[in-house]
Amino acid sequence: xxxxxxxxxxxxISDIVSLGISQEEAExxxxxxxxxxxxxxxxxxxxxxxxxxxxxxxxxxxxxHQMMYHGCYKDFGPNPPAWxxxxxxxxxxxxxxxxxxxxxxxxxxxxxxxxSSFSDFQEFSVSNPEVYWKAIFDEMNISFSVSPERILxxxxxxxxxxxxxxxxxxxxxxxxxxxxxxxxxDVVILWRDEGDDELPLQKMTLMELxxxxxxxxxALERLExxxxxxxxxxxxxxxxxxxxxxxxxxxxxxxxSIADSFAPSEISTRLExxxxxxxxxxxxxxxxxxxxxxxxxxxxxxxxxAIVIPTRDSSFSMxxxxxxxxxxxxxxxxxxxKEVEFVAVEQPIEAFTNILFSSGTTGDPKAIxxxxxxxxxxxxxxxxxxxxxxxxxxxxxTNLGWMxxxxxxxxxxxxxxxxxxxxxxPLGSGFAKFIQDAKVTMLGVIPSIVRTWKTKNSTASxxxxxxxxxxxxxxxxxxxxxxxLMGRARYKPVIEYCGGTEIGGGFISGSLVQPQCLAAxxxxxxxxxxxxxxxxxxxxxxxxxxxxxxxxxPTMFGASSxxxxxxxxxxxxxxxxxxxxxxxxxHGDVFERTSKGYYHAHGRADDTMNLGGIKVSSVEIERxxxxxxxxxxxxxxxxxxxxxxxxxxxxxxxxxKDLDSSTTDINTLMQSFNSALQKKLNxxxxxSNIIPLPxxxxxxxxxxxxxxxxxxxxxxxxSRL
Numbered sequence: 001x002x003x004x005x006x007x008x009x010x011x012x013i014s015d016i017v018s019l020g021i022s023q024e025e026a027e028x029x030x031x032x033x034x035x036x037x038x039x040x041x042x043x044x045x046x047x048x049x050x051x052x053x054x055x056x057x058x059x060x061x062x063x064x065h066q067m068m069y070h071g072c073y074k075d076f077g078p079n080p081p082a083w084x085x086x087x088x089x090x091x092x093x094x095x096x097x098x099x100x101x102x103x104x105x106x107x108x109x110x111x112x113x114x115x116s117s118f119s120d121f122q123e124f125s126v127s128n129p130e131v132y133w134k135a136i137f138d139e140m141n142i143s144f145s146v147s148p149e150r151i152l153x154x155x156x157x158x159x160x161x162x163x164x165x166x167x168x169x170x171x172x173x174x175x176x177x178x179x180x181x182x183x184x185x186d187v188v189i190l191w192r193d194e195g196d197d198e199l200p201l202q203k204m205t206l207m208e209l210x211x212x213x214x215x216x217x218x219a220l221e222r223l224e225x226x227x228x229x230x231x232x233x234x235x236x237x238x239x240x241x242x243x244x245x246x247x248x249x250x251x252x253x254x255x256x257s258i259a260d261s262f263a264p265s266e267i268s269t270r271l272e273x274x275x276x277x278x279x280x281x282x283x284x285x286x287x288x289x290x291x292x293x294x295x296x297x298x299x300x301x302x303x304x305x306a307i308v309i310p311t312r313d314s315s316f317s318m319x320x321x322x323x324x325x326x327x328x329x330x331x332x333x334x335x336x337x338k339e340v341e342f343v344a345v346e347q348p349i350e351a352f353t354n355i356l357f358s359s360g361t362t363g364d365p366k367a368i369x370x371x372x373x374x375x376x377x378x379x380x381x382x383x384x385x386x387x388x389x390x391x392x393x394x395x396x397x398t399n400l401g402w403m404x405x406x407x408x409x410x411x412x413x414x415x416x417x418x419x420x421x422x423x424x425x426p427l428g429s430g431f432a433k434f435i436q437d438a439k440v441t442m443l444g445v446i447p448s449i450v451r452t453w454k455t456k457n458s459t460a461s462x463x464x465x466x467x468x469x470x471x472x473x474x475x476x477x478x479x480x481x482x483x484x485l486m487g488r489a490r491y492k493p494v495i496e497y498c499g500g501t502e503i504g505g506g507f508i509s510g511s512l513v514q515p516q517c518l519a520a521x522x523x524x525x526x527x528x529x530x531x532x533x534x535x536x537x538x539x540x541x542x543x544x545x546x547x548x549x550x551x552x553x554p555t556m557f558g559a560s561s562x563x564x565x566x567x568x569x570x571x572x573x574x575x576x577x578x579x580x581x582x583x584x585x586x587h588g589d590v591f592e593r594t595s596k597g598y599y600h601a602h603g604r605a606d607d608t609m610n611l612g613g614i615k616v617s618s619v620e621i622e623r624x625x626x627x628x629x630x631x632x633x634x635x636x637x638x639x640x641x642x643x644x645x646x647x648x649x650x651x652x653x654x655x656x657k658d659l660d661s662s663t664t665d666i667n668t669l670m671q672s673f674n675s676a677l678q679k680k681l682n683x684x685x686x687x688s689n690i691i692p693l694p695x696x697x698x699x700x701x702x703x704x705x706x707x708x709x710x711x712x713x714x715x716x717x718x719s720r721l
Contacts, residue, residue, distance in 0.1 A: 005070035008033065009042040019063045029055060029064075045081045045515070048072045052083075052491035058459075065487050066480065079598045081515035082486060083493040090114045090513045093387045095121070098139060106131065114513045118523070125526045126553065132527065133557060136380050140414055141179040144169045145346040152555065159554040159573050159583050160561050163373055164349045171353060171375040172249035173344035175413035176210045181390040182416040184210075189239050190393065190438050193312060194288065194424020197433050204239060209246075214342040216247035218334035223305075225253065225277050227345065230355060232256035232271060232279035234298060237399050238423050240309055242409060244280050245400060252345025254369075255354045259401025260285060263680055264300035271303055273367040273565055274355045278305045283318055286311055287425055312423075347372045355564065356403055358501040358615055366502070366571070367564035374504035375410040377558025381505040382411030384526045386442050386471050386495055387512050392417035395435060396444025396471065397426035402614075403501040404444070404473065417442075427452045432459040439466040443489075446474035446613040447481060447647050454484050464489040469512060473497040474613025476601050478645035479518040486518075496521045498601060500587065502572070504558035507587070508599055519645055521599040529553030531584055532593050538577050539584070540593075547592040549605045551576060551584040559585075602641070607706050609639030610648055612684050618706055621650070624680050628672045631656050636696050638710040640689070649688035651713050655695055666690050689713070 006015065011033070016026035032055050040047040051068050073080035090096045096114035099121060103111035106124050111117050125132040130151045148167035155162060178184060184207040191202050204212075225231070231253050235241050248255045256274040258267055260282075271279065281303075285292040295308050299321060308320060309327040320326065347353070353372045357365040382388040394412040398404040412419040420438040422431050426449055435443060443464075450472075453459055467489040472482070473496075482494050493516040499506035506525045514522045524530045531539035531551040540546045554573070562568050576584045590602040607618045621637035633655040639648030652673060670687050677685045691713065697705040 005067060005074055007042060007074050008047065008068070008071045009037055011067065011071060015067070016064065019061050019067070021061065021064065029060075033068075043072055043075065045084055048080070048082070049084050052486075056487060057490065058464075058488050062454075062484050062487065065483060069483055078594050079517040079520055079596045082483065082518045083491065083516045085115055085513050085515065087113065087115060093512050094139065094383050094389055095387070095511065095513055098135065102135065118511060118513045122523055122526060126524075126529050129527065129555070129557065133380075136383065136526075137376070140376075140379060140383055141174075141177070141181065141416070142169075142376060142414070143174055143177060148349070152557075154555065158561060159569075159585070160559055161555045163557055167349040167373075168346040169349065169372050170250060170252075170344040170346050171372055171410065171414070172213070172246040173346075175246060175410065176206070176213060176250075178206070179416065182206060186416075186418075188413060188418050189242060189421065190418060191239055191421040191423060192434050192437070194286070194422070194430055197430045201434075201437055202239075209243070210341075211339055212243045213246045213250060214340065215331060215334050215338060216243055217251040217342040218337040218340075219330050220247060220251045220253065222333040223278065227252045228254060228351070229278075230254045230256045230274045230276045232258050232274070232276040232303070233281075233400050234258040234260055234262070234267060234279060235282040235294065235309065235400075236260050236285055236423065237405050237408075238421055240282075241280070241400055242419070242421070245406070245409060249353050250342060250344050252347060254352045255400075255406075257354060257356045257401045257403075257405065259399050260294060261399075261683055262297070262401070263682075264297045265680065266682075267297060267301035267303065269365065270357055270367075271301060273357070273365070276304060278307065279303045280307045280309065282309045282311055284311045286423075349373050354406055356401075356406075356501045364565065366566055368502045368560055369562060369564060370406070370504060370560075374558045375406070375414065377504040377556075378407040379410045379414035380527075380557075381497070381499075381509070381525060382407075383415050385497065385506070385509040385511055386411070386469060388412065388415040388417050388442055390416040392441045392468075393420050393438055393466075394418065394442045394444070395420035395422070395438065395440045397422065397431070397446075397449065398444070403504075407505065408444070427458065428456070429458045429460075429462070432462040432464070435464060435467075436462040440464075441466055441468045442471060443467050444471040444473070445485070447472065447477040448475065448612050450477075450481050450485050451646070453488075454481055459488045467492050470494040471497050473499075473506075475610050475647035476641065476645060477519045480644075481646065482518045494518070498589070499525070502560040503556065504560075507552055507556065508591075517598055519600065520594075521601075522597075527557050530591075530599075531579065532591060533577070539579055545593055545595045547590065547602065550587050550589050550591040552587055554582050554585045556585070605707075609637070609650070611639065611650055611682075612647060614682060614684065616681070616685070620681060621652075621677065621685075624676050625652055625654075625673050628676050629669060631658070633657050634696060636704050636706055636709055638706050638713060640710060640713045650686065651689040651691060651709075652687055653691050653693050653696060653709055653713075655693055666692075 013026045013030050036050045091100055099114045107120050110120055133151045144167050146168035148164035153162040186206050187203045188206050188209050189204040231248050256276045258270050281295055281298045283295045285294050306324040307330045351372050352369040354370040356368050394417050396408050420440050422434045469492050472494050495510040497506045497509045507528045508521045509525050510516050510522045532546050533548045533551055534540045572586050573583050576586050588605050590605045592600040618637040622635045625635040636653040638651055640651045673687045697708045
């Protein structure tokens with residue numbers, strides 16, 4: 001890409017004018033550019049840093065931003081930094097302040113400053129978990145009702161070790177606590193409904209949140225469910241669902257997370273796997289002018305007792321099933337307990353607090369329980385990597401059905417920050433205005449959202465300068481789309497973040513005390529160790545560049561130690577190499593470590609793919625596609641990364657009964673595939689390509705070799721360039 005651009009010192013005024021910039025402005029830009037080159041040179045990271053701060057703004061054509069970035073780094077090689085940490089600002093970050101006060105205690109004479117010593121501190125977090133995690137819990141003001149006997153006990157029976165033995169805690173109570181960084185009058189949730197773009201933001205203080213959570217917790221107790229019972233939430237992520245989530249946890253029950261986009265069969269599967277005793281849902285979901293049924297899907301899923309919330313606080317006239325309860329009737333059960341503090345149910349550290357789901361390669365979702373320690377891992381990632389702190393306003397379009405929903409609750413509230421929730425589609429200009437009006441400081445995204453913003457120019461005319469950093473997760477990002485994103489907020493860094501539901505957060509990320517490159521990770525997450533497996537199945541040396549399946553050090557705080565419907569050891573540890581006396585943990589992604597120490601994600605190593613930030617197994621997709629047309633013998637679904645980088649595209653290999661005489665029209669078949677997948681699996685899934693084949697490649701044991709197909713289709717995509 002950069003080779004197609006001129007070096008900065010070769011760019012002329014006419015080159016700038018050709019991008020649609022006026023002659024007068026082009027002359028001014030060229031003059032400023034010449035001054036920067038004179039000071040910093042034509043092709044250094046400092047050159048780009050000064051260009052991004054002094055020369056570029058969101059109103060200039062993005063093509064000019066590209067001309068500057070790619071021209072500066074034309075001959076730089078891999079991983080040019082798009083953002084450099086300022087030494088003074090680095091000392092003000094959460095990590096920077098901790099290192100400035102205790103760096104010499106942690107690292108001894110090796111400690112110099114937060115930027116120079118961050119890599120040593122990351123290694124310290126792995127090798128000294130007792131000291132590191134105690135320090136982080138203190139920084140986040142975490143309150144245990146019974147303190148742990150110690151941080152970690154390593155034992156051979158559990159590869160991940162035993163964390164915080166003897167501790168009791170309630171994570172929801174910690175979200176509601178007053179501490180030295182937060183008082184009762186602080187705003188903790190801001191929100192706006194789609195279509196109300198000109199109305200003031202709605203706000204909830206900590207005092208109001210506490211009273212609402214207490215009321216719902218009392219009403220839950222009136223249902224007389226056994227403590228520890230599973231209670232599902234299937235509704236959009238708004239102030240109601242956050243209150244309900246916290247109340248379930250506060251009262252000692254277990255949340256079952258179900259995405260509001262799921263079809264009845266998917267809802268039913270998750271309710272059965274979790275043995276849910278009740279479900280909170282909504283009558284309808286409003287998206288623009290559309291009214292999308294939700295309660296009816298829950299009914300079709302043969303759900304247990306449902307508590308049904310009316311959309312946007314309106315009354316609803318729909319008839320409820322026998323045994324189901326309207327929201328108001330539910331709250332009326334706790335009428336006598338208004339404003340009375342609910343005494344939190346303190347839980348042993350191994351108790352479940354949330355059951356979430358992640359697709360496996362068998363077609364059935366893995367039921368992954370979070371214990372009461374997992375929220376602390378999620379919040380610690382926010383504290384360390386996104387620098388979330390008192391006064392921050394955090395927004396991340398997501399849903400409580402995916403791990404980033406609970407992550408957002410804990411990463412904001414446990415760090416004394418506020419969360420900003422937009423009740424509507426995040427793809428349009430209404431969301432951009434919400435980000436501006438809420439003065440969001442940390443904005444989380446997935447690349448497909450950014451792509452839509454860029455295509456539709458959704459952020460035009462809105463001021464996003466309050467953003468301190470972006471977070472990005474869910475799928476692979478591309479350089480130019482994220483260059484555009486940074487430019488909307490006057491070049492604030494993007495912190496790439498990759499992990500898993502079973503991790504409770506990330507295992508690889510970025511940091512505000514490290515240079516950040518586009519579409520790249522700069523560090524293992526705090527407390528985590530990464531290994532790239534070579535062709536022999538064993539880790540490459542940590543300082544050697546290479547590509548291979550990623551393995552994780554087994555002792556990660558907050559990570560899963562059990563699955564409800566599968567053998568945890570078989571899924572994550574069986575057949576993995578032993579390294580320094582410890583069996584490594586399987587994750588399943590292919591990663592590249594570059595010569596400069598950065599990491600790039602290259603998709604799934606197994607037969608699970610990532611579509612729009614949603615992990616799904618090939619088998620789930622194939623089951624649906626196989627039934628679409630009577631002329632289909634079998635299909636194979638694979639995720640194919642596009643040539644320019646970015647999220648995987650869904651490609652379907654199809655074997656027809658009679659390929660030569662087939663009358664099946666490919667375009668019609670694609671429409672049929674999309675219709676079936678969107679109706680039966682997820683409305684966001686879309687087939688990008690169909691490839692007819694005489695047969696599927698198979699192993700000697702007759703297993704479909706989807707990796708071979710993925711490689712062939714990727715080469716085919718690249719050959720079209």
